Amino acid sequence: MFKEFIGKLNGIVGMERTKFILANSIYLVVAGSDDIANTYFVAHARELQYDIPSYTNLMVNSASEFLNQIYALGARRIAVFSTPPIGCVPSQRTLAGGLQRGCADKYNEAAKMFNSKLNANIDSLNRKLPKSRIVYIDVYNALLDLIENPENHGFHVVEKGCCGTGVIEVAILCNPASPICENASDHVFWDSYHPTEAAYIALISSLLQRYLSSFF
Structure with missing residues (x-):
């Protein structure tokens, strides 16, 4: 869809103006919550193949590949949102929080592990990709503050x-x-x-x- 958008933009404003717009826009990348909460823990689709450390490595590698792809297409200012405290959302409290419906700690620990690796990976990408401004956005603690x-x-x-x-x-x-x-x-x-x-x-x-x- 991004490639399709770039093609349309080229047709409207030309290649040079398109490059300028792409380089100066801010891109918001939000991913990870469903991969942990639903794909891994609820559906168990990945739980039989990976433990949490190796699964979060897989997620970070996928995120890194995606960031490299949109950078290659012209994106430079990219905000990458962390995974929130998914163990504290109501559905996961119901499914994994016990009789008292407390926060599901194992879900939150997986989210924090992924976030730590994602943050380190973003630092690495910023050093490797010229003129990139890829910023890790800590949604985990921001939402946790609302909850607590x-x-x-x-x-x-x-x-x-x-x-x-x-x-x-x-x-x-x-x-x-x-x-x-x-x-x-x-x-x-x-x-x-x-x-x-x-x-x-x-x-x-x-x-x-x-x-x-x-x-x-």
């Missing part, structure tokens, strides 16, 4: 989402027929996996203040 200190950010409900029961429904299971909480802005999570609009606003505000200057 919700009142500081105006939230009151952390352990369940606003949609349905809030403990397992996600994506298409949250639909016009689903019951909805009275005030979604009180909740950190919209469904059992994804943050609410209010939580995203809080996260982006925090991350912009910390990282925006890294690209200029």
Whole structure:
């Protein structure tokens, strides 16, 4: 799709202007959460092939390959988001958090292992790729702060989402027929996996203040 976009842009503004636009745009790369939470732990699709250290190595290698590919296509300013504390999202609390639905520690440990390796890999890529500004964005601790200190950010409900029961429904299971909480802005999570609009606003505000200057 990126290659298709570049072709269209070339047709509109020409090759030189396209190169300028590509080099000065900011690219947001978000990946990893589903690979750990769903592919590895829930579906067990990779758990039989890899232990967590080797699986996170596989993930980092894949991320590195992708970053090299978009760099080769002209991207220079790239924000790479870490994996969040997926063990603390409502669905994973339900599936792996025990009777008390606490945070699933093994999920979070896997996320932190991947994030550490990803951060180191990004440092390496910045040294190897001329004029690159690849920035590791720490979403893990930013979201964990909302979860552990919700009142500081105006939230009151952390352990369940606003949609349905809030403990397992996600994506298409949250639909016009689903019951909805009275005030979604009180909740950190919209469904059992994804943050609410209010939580995203809080996260982006925090991350912009910390990282925006890294690209200029």
